[in-house]
Amino acid sequence: MAEPRHITIVGAGLAGALLATLLAQRGWSVDVYEKRGDPRVQGYAGGRSINLALAERGRHALRMAGGDDEVMAHAVMMRGRMVHFLDGRTDLQRYGKDDSEVIWSVHRGELNLSLLDIAEKAGARLHFHRGLASVDFGHHNAVFRDDRDGSLHDVAFGSLVGADGAGSALRAAMMRERDLGERTEFLGHSYKELEIPPGTDGGFSIEANALHIWPRGRYMCIALPNDEQTFTVTLFLPNEGDPSFATVTNGAQARALFERDFADAVPLIPDLERDFEQNPTGLLATLYLDTWHIDDRAVLLGDAAHAMVPFHGQGMNCAFEDCVALADQLERHADRAAAFAAFQQDRLPNARAIQQMALENYLEMRDRVDDDDYLLQRALERELAQRHPDRFVPRYAMVTFRRLPYATAFERGQLQRRLLVELTRGHVSLDTLDWDAVDAAVREQLPPLEADA
Numbered sequence: 001m002a003e004p005r006h007i008t009i010v011g012a013g014l015a016g017a018l019l020a021t022l023l024a025q026r027g028w029s030v031d032v033y034e035k036r037g038d039p040r041v042q043g044y045a046g047g048r049s050i051n052l053a054l055a056e057r058g059r060h061a062l063r064m065a066g067g068d069d070e071v072m073a074h075a076v077m078m079r080g081r082m083v084h085f086l087d088g089r090t091d092l093q094r095y096g097k098d099d100s101e102v103i104w105s106v107h108r109g110e111l112n113l114s115l116l117d118i119a120e121k122a123g124a125r126l127h128f129h130r131g132l133a134s135v136d137f138g139h140h141n142a143v144f145r146d147d148r149d150g151s152l153h154d155v156a157f158g159s160l161v162g163a164d165g166a167g168s169a170l171r172a173a174m175m176r177e178r179d180l181g182e183r184t185e186f187l188g189h190s191y192k193e194l195e196i197p198p199g200t201d202g203g204f205s206i207e208a209n210a211l212h213i214w215p216r217g218r219y220m221c222i223a224l225p226n227d228e229q230t231f232t233v234t235l236f237l238p239n240e241g242d243p244s245f246a247t248v249t250n251g252a253q254a255r256a257l258f259e260r261d262f263a264d265a266v267p268l269i270p271d272l273e274r275d276f277e278q279n280p281t282g283l284l285a286t287l288y289l290d291t292w293h294i295d296d297r298a299v300l301l302g303d304a305a306h307a308m309v310p311f312h313g314q315g316m317n318c319a320f321e322d323c324v325a326l327a328d329q330l331e332r333h334a335d336r337a338a339a340f341a342a343f344q345q346d347r348l349p350n351a352r353a354i355q356q357m358a359l360e361n362y363l364e365m366r367d368r369v370d371d372d373d374y375l376l377q378r379a380l381e382r383e384l385a386q387r388h389p390d391r392f393v394p395r396y397a398m399v400t401f402r403r404l405p406y407a408t409a410f411e412r413g414q415l416q417r418r419l420l421v422e423l424t425r426g427h428v429s430l431d432t433l434d435w436d437a438v439d440a441a442v443r444e445q446l447p448p449l450e451a452d453a
C-alpha cells in the first residue's frame with residue numbers, strides 16, 4: 001500500500017519540478033530524485049534546445065503553481081512567424097488576432113531554475129546526483145546511482161512518478177515488469193543549434209518579437225529570441241539525401257549550405273562553423289505507449305510518456321498540462337491506482353492528438369508557409385475567425401491560445417481544414433467568394449466552441 005499523500009518523483013526537469021510544486025502546495029510529502037547536479041549550484045547543463053516556446057497551456061499550469069510572474073519576467077514575446085524567403089524578403093505572419101494571442105520564448109535553464117526554487121519553497125525535498133538505476137517493484141525499492149562516485153542508494157517507495165524525460169529509466173524498468181506497448185518512430189530528420197549573438201549596438205540583430213523561419217521545402221531553419229538579446233537558431237535537416245546531415249558534416253559544408261539557402265542568416269551567425277562542429281546533432285522521434293502506469297506503483301508523464309517532435313512547440317506545454325491533470329486526479333481519488341488510471345484515460349488520447357499535430361506542423365512550417373494555396377486558406381481562416389469567433393478558431397489558436405483538449409482541437413481542425421479547402425477551391429482571392437454560402441457552411445458544420453474551463 002502506498003503511504004497516503006507521499007510520492008516519489010524521478011527527474012527534476014521541467015515536469016518533475018512543476019509536479020513537485022503542485023503536490024507540495026496541496027500538502028503532499030514529495031521527494032524528487034534527479035540524475036544531474038543542482039543547476040542552481042553548478043550552472044545549467046542542458047545539452048539541448050536552449051529556448052522553448054511557452055504557450056497558454058504551459059502558462060496556465062505555471063499560474064496554478066504561482067510561478068508565472070517569475071518566468072514571464074524573462075520571457076520574450078513572439079507575435080508570429082517571420083518568414084525569410086530565399087530572395088531575402090521577409091513577411092510576418094501573425095499567430096493570433098492581436099498581442100493577446102502570442103507565444104513566449106523562455107530559456108530552458110532559467111525556467112528549470114525557477115521551477116526548482118518554487119518546488120523547494122513549496123516544501124518538496126530535492127535530491128541531486130541521484131539517477132534511477134533499477135527498480136524492484138515487488139519490494140517497492142528503487143536504486144539510485146550517484147554519478148560522482150558510482151555509489152548506489154536504496155529508496156523505499158509507495159508510488160513512483162516518471163518525469164525523467166524521453167530516455168526514461170523508469171519506463172525501461174516498468175517495461176521489464178510489464179509490456180507498455182512502447183513504439184518509437186524516428187522522424188528521419190535531426191537538428192543542430194547555432195547562435196545569433198547581439199548586434200553591434202548590443203541589441204537584437206533581427207526582429208526580436210518573432211519566431212523566425214527559413215522554410216526550404218524538405219528542410220528549414222528557425223530562430224527564437226533569448227532575453228540576453230541573442231537568438232538560438234535550429235537547423236532541421238533530413239538524415240539522408242542532399243542536403244542532409246549525411247552530406248553536411250563539417251563547418252565548411254554548413255557554411256556552403258547557408259550561403260546557398262539561408263544567405264540572409266550568414267552574417268548573423270559569426271561562429272557558424274564552430275557551432276556546427278561543436279554542438280551535438282539531436283535526434284527527433286515520437287514515442288507512443290499504450291499504458292502509462294503499473295497499478296499504484298508507477299506512472300509516467302511528460303516526455304517519458306509521450307515524447308514528440310518539437311514543431312508545434314508543445315512538448316513542455318503538454319507536460320505541464322499533464323502535471324496539473326495528475327495532481328488533480330491524485331486529489332480526487334484516494335485509491336492511487338484509480339488516480340493513475342483516470343490520468344491515463346484523460347491524457348493519453350490528448351497526447352496522441354498533439355503528437356500527430358506536431359508531426360503535421362513540420363510539413364506546414366518547412367514547406368507550406370510560402371505556398372499560394374496555403375496563404376489563401378490562411379487568409380480565409382483569419383476572416384472566418386473574425387466573422388465567427390465562437391465557431392471558427394484556427395487550429396493553431398486552439399492548441400496554442402486555448403486549453404480545450406488537444407483531441408478536440410485535432411478533430412475540429414480536420415473539419416475546418418476540409419472547409420477551407422472546399423471554400424477556396426478554384427479561387428485565387430477572397431474577393432470572389434460567395435460570403436452568404438461561406439457563412440452558412442460554417443454555421444452548419446461547426447457548432448459553437450465551449451469556453452475553456
Ligand SMILES: Cc1cc2nc3c(=O)[nH]c(=O)nc-3n(C[C@H](O)[C@H](O)[C@H](O)COP(=O)(O)OP(=O)(O)OC[C@H]3O[C@@H](n4cnc5c(N)ncnc54)[C@H](O)[C@@H]3O)c2cc1C
Nearest residue numbers: 011013014015035053131132164165302303313315316317
Ligand atoms: C529541439 C527541441 C525544441 C523544443 N521546443 C519546445 C518548445 O518550443 N515548446 C515546448 O513546449 N516544448 C519544446 N520541446 C519539448 C520539451 O523540451 C520537452 O517536452 C520537455 O522538456 C519535457 O519535459 P520533461 O520534464 O518531461 O523532460 P525533461 O525536460 O527531459 O526532464 C527530464 C529530467 O529527468 C532527469 N533524468 C533523466 N534520467 C534520469 C534518471 N535516470 N534518474 C533521475 N533523473 C533523470 C533529467 O536530467 C532531466 O532533468 C522541444 C524539444 C526539443 C528537443
